[in-house]
Amino acid sequence: MAGLATTFGSGAMTNSINEIENAQVMLVIGSNTSEAHPQVARRMFTAMDRGARLIVIDPRRTLLAQRADIHLAIRPGTDIPLLNAMMRIILDENLADDLFIEMRTENFYELRDMLFRLDLEEAARITGVELASIRAAARLYGRAQKAVICYCLGITQHVCGTGNVQSIANLAMMTGNVEKEDTGVDPLRGQNNVQGACDMGALPNVFPSYQQVDIDDFREKFERAWHVSLSPRPGLTLMEMTHGGKNGPLKAMFIMGENPVLSDPVMSRVEETLDNLEFLLVADIFLTETARRAHVVLPAASFAEKTGTFTNSERRVQMVRRVIPPLGQSRTDADIIMDLSARLGYVMDYESPAEIMEEIAMLAPIYGGMHHDRLENSWGLQWPCWDREHGGTPFLHKYYFTRGKGRFVPAAHEPPAELPDDDYPFLLITGRIYHQYHTGTMSRHSVLLSREAGEALLQLHPEDGRRLGVRGGEMVRMRSRRGEVRVKAQLTETVKAGEVYTTFHFSEMPVNLLTVSAKDHFSQCPEYKICAVHLEKV
Amino acid sequence: MHDILTTCVYCGCGCGVYLHEQRGRVVGATPSRNHPVSRNNLCVKGWHLHEFIHHPSRLKEPLMRKNGKLTPVSWDEALSFAAHELGRIAAASNGNAVGLLSSAKCTNEENYLLQKLARAVLHTNNVDHCARL
Numbered sequence: 001m002a003g004l005a006t007t008f009g010s011g012a013m014t015n016s017i018n019e020i021e022n023a024q025v026m027l028v029i030g031s032n033t034s035e036a037h038p039q040v041a042r043r044m045f046t047a048m049d050r051g052a053r054l055i056v057i058d059p060r061r062t063l064l065a066q067r068a069d070i071h072l073a074i075r076p077g078t079d080i081p082l083l084n085a086m087m088r089i090i091l092d093e094n095l096a097d098d099l100f101i102e103m104r105t106e107n108f109y110e111l112r113d114m115l116f117r118l119d120l121e122e123a124a125r126i127t128g129v130e131l132a133s134i135r136a137a138a139r140l141y142g143r144a145q146k147a148v149i150c151y152c153l154g155i156t157q158h159v160c161g162t163g164n165v166q167s168i169a170n171l172a173m174m175t176g177n178v179e180k181e182d183t184g185v186d187p188l189r190g191q192n193n194v195q196g197a198c199d200m201g202a203l204p205n206v207f208p209s210y211q212q213v214d215i216d217d218f219r220e221k222f223e224r225a226w227h228v229s230l231s232p233r234p235g236l237t238l239m240e241m242t243h244g245g246k247n248g249p250l251k252a253m254f255i256m257g258e259n260p261v262l263s264d265p266v267m268s269r270v271e272e273t274l275d276n277l278e279f280l281l282v283a284d285i286f287l288t289e290t291a292r293r294a295h296v297v298l299p300a301a302s303f304a305e306k307t308g309t310f311t312n313s314e315r316r317v318q319m320v321r322r323v324i325p326p327l328g329q330s331r332t333d334a335d336i337i338m339d340l341s342a343r344l345g346y347v348m349d350y351e352s353p354a355e356i357m358e359e360i361a362m363l364a365p366i367y368g369g370m371h372h373d374r375l376e377n378s379w380g381l382q383w384p385c386w387d388r389e390h391g392g393t394p395f396l397h398k399y400y401f402t403r404g405k406g407r408f409v410p411a412a413h414e415p416p417a418e419l420p421d422d423d424y425p426f427l428l429i430t431g432r433i434y435h436q437y438h439t440g441t442m443s444r445h446s447v448l449l450s451r452e453a454g455e456a457l458l459q460l461h462p463e464d465g466r467r468l469g470v471r472g473g474e475m476v477r478m479r480s481r482r483g484e485v486r487v488k489a490q491l492t493e494t495v496k497a498g499e500v501y502t503t504f505h506f507s508e509m510p511v512n513l514l515t516v517s518a519k520d521h522f523s524q525c526p527e528y529k530i531c532a533v534h535l536e537k538v
Numbered sequence: 539m540h541d542i543l544t545t546c547v548y549c550g551c552g553c554g555v556y557l558h559e560q561r562g563r564v565v566g567a568t569p570s571r572n573h574p575v576s577r578n579n580l581c582v583k584g585w586h587l588h589e590f591i592h593h594p595s596r597l598k599e600p601l602m603r604k605n606g607k608l609t610p611v612s613w614d615e616a617l618s619f620a621a622h623e624l625g626r627i628a629a630a631s632n633g634n635a636v637g638l639l640s641s642a643k644c645t646n647e648e649n650y651l652l653q654k655l656a657r658a659v660l661h662t663n664n665v666d667h668c669a670r671l
Contacts, residue, residue: 197640281622284597297602320645337651359645360646
């Protein structure tokens with residue numbers, strides 16, 4: 001999100017999901033949309049039925065890639081040279097939107113100078129894609145009247161994640177593909193309320209509505225509202241908290257509804273960190289791998305047992321409604337927090353979630369018009385929604401960017417932290433699959449989903465399978481510099497020879513024992529998409 | 539039997555989905571016909587949205603580690619111990635040694651309260667969630 005914040009001023013989908021249906025060209029990069037965001041993929045297929053063209057940039061031949069007009073199967077981690085090459089071609093062939101660049105953006109010359117120094121042949125060589133295909137993709141995208149770029153964690157989970165996002169933003173601004181309906185840059189959010197958790201300031205550097213903690217005006221506003229003095233120093237990020245090890249910065253943690261043992265990179269390091277805390281409090285609906293290490297575990301209510309709101313990927317704030325009372329003695333997380341707070345000597349007294357939302361609306365400008373009574377009688381509202389009269393915002397940056405002028409931030413290629421070598425000759429990519437979800441806390445407790453996909457599979461190219469003597473369904477031992485797991489092989493041409501793919505949903509095959517802890521310097525996003533592994537038949 | 543419109547808890551699409559309630563149990567899920575995202579359609583996870591809710595291994599009572607083992611205790615005991623420990627460590631370190639992880643699975647209201655708990659009560663900005671994972 002840091003990438004879009006620096007270029008556009010706002011790190012969220014610029015379009016609504018339904019607008020994708022009307023695009024003429026769709027550029028999907030680093031997103032296995034049909035598995036991870038089925039409803040977005042559905043809009044893409046509709047658009048194709050209406051004549052839209054699809055460009056997919058992905059190292060794997062995903063379902064979407066198989067249906068694409070152009071599939072650029074790049075070497076993992078080479079998105080920046082590829083995007084820069086596309087931009088250079090757009091510039092050379094006069095497909096840039098000069099008026100848009102002039103009126104709505106700044107710092108274009110820095111990007112242009114960098115692009116003029118770019119050697120196209122060299123860039124193509126780095127990415128492993130034919131220059132002719134890159135040229136075709138650049139022309140297709142550059143000529144479109146309405147073009148949408150969708151990206152996901154395949155872009156952000158790299159050491160150069162922020163640079164990747166900035167390059168996407170550069171490409172969109174250069175061709176004027178931002179300010180209009182059905183046209184834009186759409187980061188697809190992985191979890192149902194990631195957008196909302198960010199909006200609510202569950203981040204170490206900002207209060208709700210992205211108001212920085214180190215800016216006095218913002219901090220004083222919250223000090224007045226909450227009647228306390230607040231720290232101006234940004235806090236630790238998730239990776240800093242969970243990877244401190246034995247002598248980490250933390251002595252106590254409260255983890256609400258997350259499972260970092262399984263979801264964070266270098267699992268052994270997370271376990272070491274949590275085991276060395278003086279006090280660990282976990283609230284969750286199941287006894288997760290993280291909860292098993294806690295000193296106190298609180299039973300939380302599931303989404304069907306509480307009222308509130310979620311914010312989806314297109315910034316739509318919508319109601320979650322209580323269907324049944326909390327099971328057993330479980331309580332909602334809001335209840336738990338209020339009770340804890342009272343015992344700590346600070347009374348949070350809200351009669352209902354609607355009352356909490358009133359406070360949010362007062363303090364968070366982009367949620368200024370979000371009131372439960374308005375959300376109850378509609379399909380939700382898309383932020384920014386400034387006040388009670390405001391009808392929400394289906395697409396962002398109309399007339400001007402959130403930050404004023406869109407800023408071009410040129411990025412240069414940064415190689416991945418760990419690439420295959422003689423000892424670890426395969427490149428491992430991790431991701432999600434259709435039938436399971438994240439660490440499986442919910443989806444693995446569903447009988448039918450687990451029947452469809454009940455165990456982890458390692459996608460392996462048939463050529464590599466032959467070389468290793470591994471047939472489909474046989475077990476392989478997969479080892480990296482950090483750990484080792486055993487996993488069942490699935491031979492498929494979805495992956496290229498030399499590259500393998502698996503998921504992190506299954507605790508029996510904790511693939512994050514293998515992943516690297518390298519991360520993007522700005523966003524702190526770990527490089528899940530690339531590490532080097534060694535494979536052998538068991 | 540009641541059908542209650544709510545929002546799916548799996549991915550970031552945010553489908554409108556009806557949960558079917560029968561005698562205190564959630565027994566099924568069907569898409570909302572007019573919802574702008576779901577438009578009468580769900581993915582396989584959405585259709586099976588209700589299945590984990592009543593799973594027998596759902597946590598139903600507070601647990602506390604006693605002699606190395608997680609043991610059922612009362613809410614009062616669990617919360618007063620938790621508050622005491624968090625308060626003690628926060629006070630001794632000026633908030634620096636306490637960290638909170640919020641959840642992309644919880645509601646906006648709950649996320650708001652958690653960061654308020656971190657900042658206003660435990661005096662720390664050490665609050666984050668798995669946006670990057």
